[in-house]
Structures are given as C-alpha cells and as structure tokens.
Amino acid sequence: MAHRVGVATSALRYYEELGLLPAPVRVSGQRRYQESAVELVGIILLLRDVGFSLAEQKALMGSGDLDLDEWRRLAQRKLAELDEQIAKAQTAREAIQHALRCPHDDFTLCPNFARIMAARLAGRPLEEAHTH
Amino acid sequence: MAHRVGVATSALRYYEELGLLPAPVRVSGQRRYQESAVELVGIILLLRDVGFSLAEQKALMGSGDLDLDEWRRLAQRKLAELDEQIAKAQTAREAIQHALRCPHDDFTLCPNFARIMAARLAGRPLEEAHTH
DNA sequence: GAGGGGCTTCAAGTACGCTTGAAGTTGAGA
DNA sequence: TCTCAACTTCAAGCGTACTTGAAGCCCCTC
Numbered sequence: 371m372a373h374r375v376g377v378a379t380s381a382l383r384y385y386e387e388l389g390l391l392p393a394p395v396r397v398s399g400q401r402r403y404q405e406s407a408v409e410l411v412g413i414i415l416l417l418r419d420v421g422f423s424l425a426e427q428k429a430l431m432g433s434g435d436l437d438l439d440e441w442r443r444l445a446q447r448k449l450a451e452l453d454e455q456i457a458k459a460q461t462a463r464e465a466i467q468h469a470l471r472c473p474h475d476d477f478t479l480c481p482n483f484a485r486i487m488a489a490r491l492a493g494r495p496l497e498e499a500h501t502h
Numbered sequence: 503m504a505h506r507v508g509v510a511t512s513a514l515r516y517y518e519e520l521g522l523l524p525a526p527v528r529v530s531g532q533r534r535y536q537e538s539a540v541e542l543v544g545i546i547l548l549l550r551d552v553g554f555s556l557a558e559q560k561a562l563m564g565s566g567d568l569d570l571d572e573w574r575r576l577a578q579r580k581l582a583e584l585d586e587q588i589a590k591a592q593t594a595r596e597a598i599q600h601a602l603r604c605p606h607d608d609f610t611l612c613p614n615f616a617r618i619m620a621a622r623l624a625g626r627p628l629e630e631a632h633t634h
Numbered sequence: 635g636a637g638g639g640g641c642t643t644c645a646a647g648t649a650c651g652c653t654t655g656a657a658g659t660t661g662a663g664a
Numbered sequence: 665t666c667t668c669a670a671c672t673t674c675a676a677g678c679g680t681a682c683t684t685g686a687a688g689c690c691c692c693t694c
Contacts, residue, residue, distance in 0.1 A: 379641090380683055388681095398690060400641055413619045420591045421553070423680075430598075445602050452595040456588055459552045463584045466562075470577050487545045511671090512653055520651095530660060532671055556651075 371403040375411045382411070388424050390414055390431070421455060422448070461487070503535040507543045514543070520556050522546055522563070553587060554580070593619070 372379040385391040391410060394401045417427050429436055429444055436444065465487040504511040514533075517523040523542060526535045549559050561568055561576055568576065597619045 378683075381681085383643095384682060398641095400690085409619075416590050416619065417594060418681090419553075419587065420594045421551075422594075425680090442602065445598050449595060449598050449602070452591050452598070455551065456591045456595070458548050459584050459588045459591065462549060462552045462554075463581060463588070466577050466581050466584070470574065470581070487541075487548065510653075513651080515673095516652060530671095532660080550651090 371401075371407065371411075375408055375415070377411065377415070385411070385414060385424070388428065390424055390428055420452065503533075503539065503543075507540055507547070509543065509547070517543070517546060517556070520560065522556055522560055552584065 372382055382391060386393055391407065391414070394403045394407060396402065413431075414424075414427060417430075418424070422430070426444075426448070429441075430448065504514055514523060518525055523539065523546070526533045526539060528534065545563075546556075546559060549562075550556070554562070558576075558580070561573075562580065
C-alpha cells in the first residue's frame with residue numbers, strides 16, 4: 371500500500387497514530403488496508419501539499435471534535451486561504467516565467483524577477499503579521 | 503522594518519544569516535534597511551507561502567552558485583511545480599466548497615468531501631514517490 | 635528446524651524555519 | 665550622569681512531519 375501511493379510505511383503509521391488514517395484490519399499483527407485507504411491517503415497528501423497541517427486536516431475531515439458551526443467556519447477560512455494561495459502561486463508563476471523569457475546573462479539573474487514580483491506585490495496590501 | 507512587513511526581527515536576521523536578505527548598512531551596529539528591502543522581504547514571504555524552501559529561493563534569486571543553464575532548469579522545474587500546486591489547490595477548493603454547500607448534519611461531515619476529492623484524484627495519476 | 639524477509643513497536647534522531655533567553659552595547663531623555 | 669528601551673550576538677530550544685534504529689514476532693521455504 372505504501373508503495374502504491376508512493377509514501378513511506380513510516381508515514382502511514384504516523385498518519386494512523388495522529389488519527390488521520392483509520393487503523394486497518396490486522397492479520398496476525400500486520401496491517402491490511404482496504405482499497406478506500408488508497409483514496410484517503412491521496413486526499414491527505416493533496417491537502418498536505420496545499421498547506422494544510424495534519425492537525426487541520428483532522429479537524430476538516432470530521433475526525434475532530436468540532437460541531438457543525440465550527441466546522442463551517444473552519445471550512446470558510448480554509449477556502450479563503452486557498453484563494454489567497456492560488457493568487458500567490460499565479461503571481462510567482464508569472465514572475466518566474468517572465469524571468470525565464472528575458473534573463474540577464476551577466477549572472478545577475480534576479481532583477482527581472484524581483485521587479486515583476488515587486489510590482490505585483492505593490493498592488494496588494496502587505497501581509498498580515500504572521501504568528502507562528 | 504520588521505513591523506512594516508509583518509515579520510519578527512528574528513526572522514529577518516535568519517534570512518540575512520542564510521544569505522537571502524543582503525546585510526544592510528549599520529549605524530553603530532544597528533541594521534538600517536533600505537526601502538528595497540521591504541520589497542525583497544515581500545518576495546521572500548510570497549515564495550515561502552507558495553512552498554519554496556529558503557534554500558530554493560536562494561538558488562532562484564541568484565544568490566546561489568548556479569550558472570545560467572542550471573538556473574533555467576531550476577526555474578522550469580519550479581514553474582511545473584507551481585502549475586501542479588495551483589491545480590491541487592483548485593481541486594481542494596472545489597471539494598471544500600462542495601462540502602460546505604451540502605453538508606451532512608449527522609456529524610459525519612467528511613463523506614461528501616472525501617467523495618469529491620477522491621473522484622477528482624481518480625482522474626489524475628498518483629503522486630510520484632516523495633523523497634524527503 | 636534454521637534462516638530469511640517482512641512486518642511490528644517504541645524511542646530517539648533529523649530537517650526546516652524560526653523563537654527564546656542570556657548577556658552585552660548604544661543612544662536618547664529625565 | 666543615570667536609566668531605559670531597543671538593539672546586538674550566540675547558543676539552545678521548539679513544532680511539525682517524518683525517518684531511523686534496535687529488538688522482536690510471524691510465516692514461508694529450504
């Protein structure tokens with residue numbers, strides 16, 4: 371199963387430990403996954419790749435202890451975050467593409483890149499404070 | 503400056519230490535940033551938010567030791583990664599939106615969500631192996 | 635029945651991106 | 665002049681997402 375979905379077995383056990391992946395049936399101690407687990411892991415990986423922490427995923431996928439209203443609020447917030455992320459990714463994409471099309475050849479490669487990024491950033495408000 | 507861009511001073515020093523942010527002029531030991539540094543930090547944060555590690559950013563922004571060809575290959579790869587990421591984010595967005603529009607009300611909130619995600623994932627090839 | 639491959643658990647280790655704490659310096663204001 | 669806030673360095677700590685290593689169990693084949 372780990373091989374099929376392209377993750378390490380240790381990662382699957384980690385997801386299980388966190389409660390993200392349901393504990394599968396065991397045959398003499400060994401895990402036997404159902405087909406549906408493949409889909410579920412696919413979802414976990416996709417959400418991970420778009421920046422959802424495993425804890426957030428747990429809440430979002432109903433494994434958490436949220437009521438319907440809390441869940442809705444979380445989902446709305448995540449939706450907004452995704453929109454912002456898509457916009458940022460498109461900005462970055464354009465900047466890189468521009469830099470590729472007309473690169474400096476004197477090894478100072480960044481100016482075009484930095485300029486277009488800066489220009490696009492200037493159109494938007496600055497980041498809110500990050501509180502990690 | 504940290505206040506203006508919304509990051510901790512320690513983060514700015516960290517970027518400087520990594521060579522991402524040029525060491526600014528000092529007045530009796532204290533850092534005095536130019537206006538352009540604000541833009542640069544904005545770029546760093548945007549790229550960070552779209553999943554570029556600080557090491558990758560360093561390479562991409564020309565602070566690294568890549569020649570033009572290596573830089574082009576890196577940029578091409580990053581472009582492809584961004585496209586994939588945008589697609590994934592859009593998939594996740596649709597799935598969440600769907601789940602919000604017709605939620606289960608018996609506290610098993612995930613089925614709609616999981617179903618649409620699974621359907622969309624099924625259309626695409628599985629992830630390549632991740633080698634962290 | 636001995637060996638081997640593949641699983642198991644549990645604890646500890648790793649990489650990244652910072653944050654925090656201790657101890658010291660600097661310049662402005664009372 | 666004294667004090668105080670705001671900066672400085674350096675080392676150590678932290679959260680997330682895993683990975684790695686040691687020791688053990690299970691089944692299959694030779």
